[in-house]
Amino acid sequence: MKTLKSLIFVFSCITFLTACQQNETKESTEFKVDFEKFTLDNGLQVILHVDKSDPVVAVAxxxxxxxxxxxxxxTGFAHLFEHLLFLESENLGKGGLDQMSARIGGSGANGSTSRDRTNYFQTVPKDALEKMIxxxxxxxxxxxxxxxxxxxAKxxxxxxxxxxxxxxxxPYGHNSYVINTNLYPEGHPYSWEVIGSLEDLQNATLNDVKEFYNRWYVPNNVTLTIAGDLDVAQTKKWVKKYFDEIPRGEDIPEIEKQPVxxxxSKRLFYEDNFARLPRLSMTWPGVPQYHEDSYALSVLIEYLSKGKKAPLNKILIDQEKLTDNVGFYxxxxxxxxxxxxxxxAFNQTDLNVVANAINDGFKDFELNGISETDLNKIKAGQETDFYNGLSSVLGKGFQLAQYEIFAGDPAFINQDVKNILAVTPEDVMNVYNKYIKDKNYVATSFVPKGQIDLVLDNSILANVVEEKIVQGAEETFDTSVAASYEKTPSSFDRSMEPPYGESxxxxxxxxxxxxxxxxxxxFGIENYEVPLVQFELQIEGGLLLENKEKIGVSNLLANMLTKxxxxxxxxxxxxAIQSLGASINAYATDTNIIISGNTLSKxxxxxxxxxxxxxxxxxxDENEFELLKASTKSSIKRRKGNPNSIASNEFAKLLYGGNNILANSNSGTExxxxxxxxxxxxxxxxxxxTPQLVLMHVVGAISKSQVMASLHTLNSQWESKQVDIPELPLPLIPETSQVYFYDMPGAKQSVIRFGYPSLKATDKDFYASTVMNYRLGGGGFASQLTQxxxxxxxxxxxxxxxxSxxxxxxxxxxxxxxxxxxxxxxxxxxxxxxxxxxxxxxxEDLEVTKGYTIKSTARAFETxxxxxxMLTNISNYGLQDDYAKQRESLVKNMTVDDVKSLIExxxxxxxxxYLIVGDAATQLDRLEALGFGKPILLNLEN
Incomplete structure (x- = not known):
């Protein structure tokens, strides 16, 4: 991915008839995503989908x-190329799409690379569609x-x-590399990682880049998807105008299936510098995308590992208490x-014991199989997941492109429907016997340093190359040097950026x-775009109402509510929840306990x-309570090896000090x-x-009267009492800066957290300050820190x-x-x-800030x-229903002097x-040159 957020899009969401066997309703409807597909003479595949529910379009x-x-x-070249394609082009100029995105109010140009495709995408206000094309x-x-x-070089x-x-x-970062290099034979296209190796990346040449571009980035190997509030006829004209004269490339051969x-079986182990708990992974050869067996396998995997009834969970979690989670996918x-x-596994657990428990779980399944009822519960959840995947125009566009490229037709969705509905209990048992039972696999044991005694018997040391920290090892470069070239000819002047459409x-x-x-x-909003409802019941309190001697109570309580x-x-x-295809989750924050849900409106x-x-x-339930305590302690233990988690926890301690309960993680300590x-x-x-501290937020395909009726029991039976939230000591801004260092020996990166106590969300300057911050570090590639x-x-x-x-x-x-x-x-x-x-x-800074902030409001309430x-902002912070328009007016009237005043x-x-989590042996002493005295080492025991 190109940006900080690791965006994960589920391409394999499947739709099917809403009146499945498990539903008591007699209605039978099929949800369809209408689209139009056409192909340019140069081979570019174009898919258009119209959705006028919001004034936005997604282009991918x-x-x-x-x-x-x-x-x-x-290796890693496709991913490196994904990055390069954002930087500049002949007519967009330096900064490319990133710079334009800030001006037009886009969601931020982004991309992702997989084993088989690379995509580039963003959602923009509809008036910027021609600009995006x-x-x-x-x-x-x-x-x-x-x-x-x-x-x-950069x-x-x-x-x-x-x-x-x-x-x-x-932690466990090298596990995927060890698995794939041992699962796939040498030379197999999946035997290396998508992100590649540091050595291979360094060795990439400019000629490599040009060869890669000329071979693969040709119209006959690309699909353009546009979804949202668009005029089909006009969009077609724009697509043809801008793409038609790009020459077709060499024919792209189909890549042959290469099953493993x-x-x-292979067993490998590795002592992980960041891991604090042992992990066992087992990987079997499977099937390609859309293979006929993939549907039954998806049911098998979910049934074996999700929920209290899952055979693997019953053995590993409930009976043997070896772990708090089984991941299977x-x-x-x-x-x-x-x-x-x-x-x-839990701390100091022998992974041989874990492997034996896994085998016991498999035997349980072999004996009992899966019932028709359990199969239908899984299908109910898939239906809800599908609608969630379509709640944005970008999600719809992704799904259409996925079917086009890997199934040959966006309309393959109809066959997917038949395939998922056709899965039977016998199919599930058959794929278990075909792909897992007594089949060879790759097992990896990743354990903390010094705990080799926990690895699976007969394991051999995995080959992992760890980067050495060498001061001044990286080459320098000057990216300000402009490229000198002869522009590619075109039938019209492409240097003229198209105008905006109707605002x-x-x-x-x-x-x-x-x-x-x-x-x-x-607080509620009715919206009937998809037959879903999302809700959030927020109870004020959370960590704020806890005893400092027993931090973690509200977190445990929230998790216990659904047990x-x-x-x-x-x-x-x-x-009961699964049979509805719904989800209900409870969790605690520093200031609230929240019960959230997602369900079909019916x-x-x-x-x-x-x-x-x-x-x-x-x-x-006492048994569930003990399991939950073990799970929480295990989670806390895992986070001790994660530099980002350490940075968050240590920063909170430094920010709030010993007298403020918010200095603590709401999970508590072991x-x-x-x-x-x-x-x-x-x-x-x-x-x-108490209901006196409750804010209820509901959005979706549901009326106010239905919501109110559903709250009758809570309103009439929940005892109402007065609860006072204690006043917090005011955290103080440091008089002078201080550098703090948390040592993670051998860290390949230093995680930084710099800052100080600042504005509450209710402060009159809070929103204005977020606007001021846009060009500093809040605007992604439009910000100075990123640039x-x-x-x-x-x-x-x-x-x-x-x-925040x-x-x-x-x-x-x-x-x-x-x-x-x-x-x-x-x-x-x-x-x-x-x-x-x-x-x-x-x-210029203010102009870019205003352009983004004002235009991006078109995307503000899409999903x-x-x-x-929006409801959370209104209910928690006392904002007016039209606060977006009020903020728009505030931004329009801001001056450079206003911004400078806020900066000062x-x-x-x-x-x-100034907090750094990194390798103290090589970096701690160097930080004294910042001019804030000798850095304070926070974990002296290291």
């Missing part, structure tokens, strides 16, 4: 090329001349930083697939509100009846969780859960700054992961950017999740906490 360009088309020795055509046909040696650093962040600096046959790709089982109206959803006698405040009710065992409650009443039961009639009893949970429940640390220096994969706050507190923070050997240089550059931000802020967030008031580089 998908090339049928991924890591499987690479050459050995140039022009830009995507420029990338496809007018790009390669702009790539220079310095540009390639982007290599960015991609290597991404690999360090995602792989080298993470393991001649024997398919990784199906174009030419082959794999079936992957992963168990992160979309800001479409603010209508909000309804109701105050119930018990004190519950209800059965007075009249339903945990398994019976789970079955099952809303039944889902809410279960929520009533969960809240009013908790089960207090020690505090061990002290918590069931009585502690019951006391918290009885004293602190200088990533694009200018190649120090990081991504960096951001932000103001609640009713109780607020903070300003800067976060990133930077290459270890430029830790000081990165911190120094951040400090310099902060010091210069106010004096260098210009009219159900976005509408739910709220950006304080010399009164900040």
């Amino acid at each position: 360009l998908t090339a049928h090329v991924g890591s499987a088309r690479e050459k050995e020795g140039r 022009w830009a995507e055509a420029d990338k496809l046909g007018f790009f390669i001349n702009t790539v220079t040696e310095p540009v390639l 982007e290599k650093q960015v991609v290597k930083n991404e690999k360090r962040q995602r792989v080298d600096n993470q 046959i393991l001649k024997s 398919q990784y199906n790709s174009e030419i082959a697939g794999q079936i992957m089982l992963s168990v992160t 979309p109206e800001l479409n603010i959803p209508e909000v309804w509100k109701e105050n119930l006698d018990s004190g519950i405040k209800v 059965g009710t007075k009249n339903k065992t945990p398994e019976e409650l789970e079955n 099952h809303f009443d039944a889902t809410m009846a279960l929520v009533n039961e969960i809240l009013l009639e908790p089960r207090w 020690e505090s969780v061990e002290l918590i009893s069931m009585i502690d949970l019951q006391d918290y429940y009885n004293k602190n859960l 200088q640390l990533r694009e200018g220096k190649g120090y990081t994969y991504g960096i951001r700054s932000r103001f 706050g609640s009713n109780y507190t607020g903070e300003f923070s800067i976060s990133s992961g930077v290459r270890t050997n430029v830790t000081y240089e990165s911190a120094s550059l951040v400090k310099q950017i902060l010091e210069d931000y106010g004096k260098n802020y210009k009219d 159900l999740g976005a509408k739910l967030n 008031k709220y950006i304080k580089p010399n009164q900040m906490i």
Whole structure:
């Protein structure tokens, strides 16, 4: 991926008849995504889908090329190329789509690479559609001349930083590499990782780039998908205008299926620098995407590992208490697939015991199989998942492109329907026997340093190459040097950016509100685009109401709420939720306990009846409580090896100090969780859960009257009592900056968290400050931090700054992961950017900020999740229903002087906490040069 967020899109969501066997309704309807497909003379496949529910369009360009088309020795090249294609093209100029995205109010140009395809996408206001078509055509046909040696050198650093962040600096990060190099034979296109190796990335040449582009980035290997509020006839004209003259490339041969046959099982182990718990992974050869057996395999995997009844869970979690989670999934790709089982065991657990328990779970399934009822519950969940996947125009566009490229036709959705509905219990048992029972597999044991005694018997040491930290090892470059080239000829002047279309109206959803006698405040939005409802019941309190001696009570309580009710065992409650195709989750935050749900609208009443039961009639199951405590302690233990988790926890301690309860993680510590009893949970429940502290948010295909009727039981039976939230001590801004260091020996990146206490979300300057921050670090590739640390220096994969706050507190923070050997240089550059931000802020900065902030409001309320967030803002912070329009007016009237005043008031580089989590042996002493004294080492025991 190109940006900080790791976006995961589920391409394999399947639709099917809503009147499946498990539904009691007699209705039978088929959900369809209408589309129009056409092909240009040069081979470009174009798919259009009209959805006028919001004034936005999603544009996705998908090339049928991924890591499987690479050459050995140039691994990671498809992914590197994904990055390069964003940087510049002949007519877009430097900054490419990223720069344009900021001006037009886009969601941010992004991309992703898999084994078999690379895509580029974003959602924009509908008035920018022609601009996006022009830009995507420029990338496809007018790009390669702009790539220079310095540009390639810099982007290599960015991609290597991404690999360090995602792989080298993470617990179990090398597990996938070990599995794939041993599952697939040498030379198989899936035997190397999509992200590649650091050595191969470094060896990529400019000629490699040009060869790759000319071979694969041709119209006859690309699909363009446009979905949203569009005029089909006009869109076709634009597509033909901008794409038609891009020449067709050489024919692209179909890649042959290359299934894997393991001649024997393999067992490998590795001592992981970041792991704190042992993990066993078992991988079997599977099937390619859309293979006839993939449907029964998806049912098998879910049945074996999801829920209280799952055979693997019954043995490993409930009976043997070896782990708190069993991960089981398919990784199906174009030419082959794999079936992957992963168990992160509790502390000091022998992985041989885990393997034996897995075998016992399999035997349980062999004996009992799967019932028709359980099969239909799984199908019900798939139906809801499908609708969730279609809640955005981008999701619809992705799904259409997926079928086009890998099934040959977007209409393959109809065959998918038949395939999933045709799965029988016998099919599920057959694929188990065919792919798992007594079949060879690859087993990997990843254990903490010094715990080799826990690995699977007869395992051999895996071959993993760890990067050495060498100061000054990376090459330097100057990306400011302009490329010199002769422009690619065109039949018209492509340097002229197309004009905006008709400006979309800001479409603010209508909000309804109701105050119930018990004190519950209800906020809702009706939306009938898809037959779904999302809701969130928020109970104020969370960590704020806990005893400092037993931190973790609210977190345990929230999780206990869904572990059965007075009249339903945990398994019976789970079955009741699953049979509706619904989800109900409960969790705690620093300030709330939240019960959230997602359900088909026809099952809303039944889902809410279960929520009533969960809240009013908790089960207090002692066995579940002990399992939950073990799971929580295991999670806390795992996070001790994750540099990002460590940074978050340590930053909170430094920010709030010892007297503020928010200095603690709401999960608690291993020690505090061990002290918590069931009585502690019951006391918290009885004293602190009251309808007077409840905000209920509901969005979707449901009327106000239906919502109110569903809340009758809660309103009439839930005891209302007064609960006072304690006042928090005010965290103080440091008088002078101080550097703190948490040692992670051998870390391949330094995780940075810089910041200080700042504005609450309710402060009059809060929103204005987020606008001020856009060009500093809130605007992605439009921000100075990204432009200088990533694009200018190649120090990081991504960096951001932000103001975040609640009713109780607020903070300003800067976060990133930077290459270890430029830790000081990165911190120094951040400090310099902060010091210069106010004096260098210009009219151009404000113009870009206004362009993005005002135009992006067209996307503000597209999905159900976005509408739910709108209700949260209104209910928690006292905002007006039309707050988006009020904010739009505020931004339009902002001046450069206004922004500079905010910078002077709220950006304080010399009164900040500078926290680094990294390798102290090589980096700690260098940070003294920042000028804030000797860094304080936080974990002296290391």
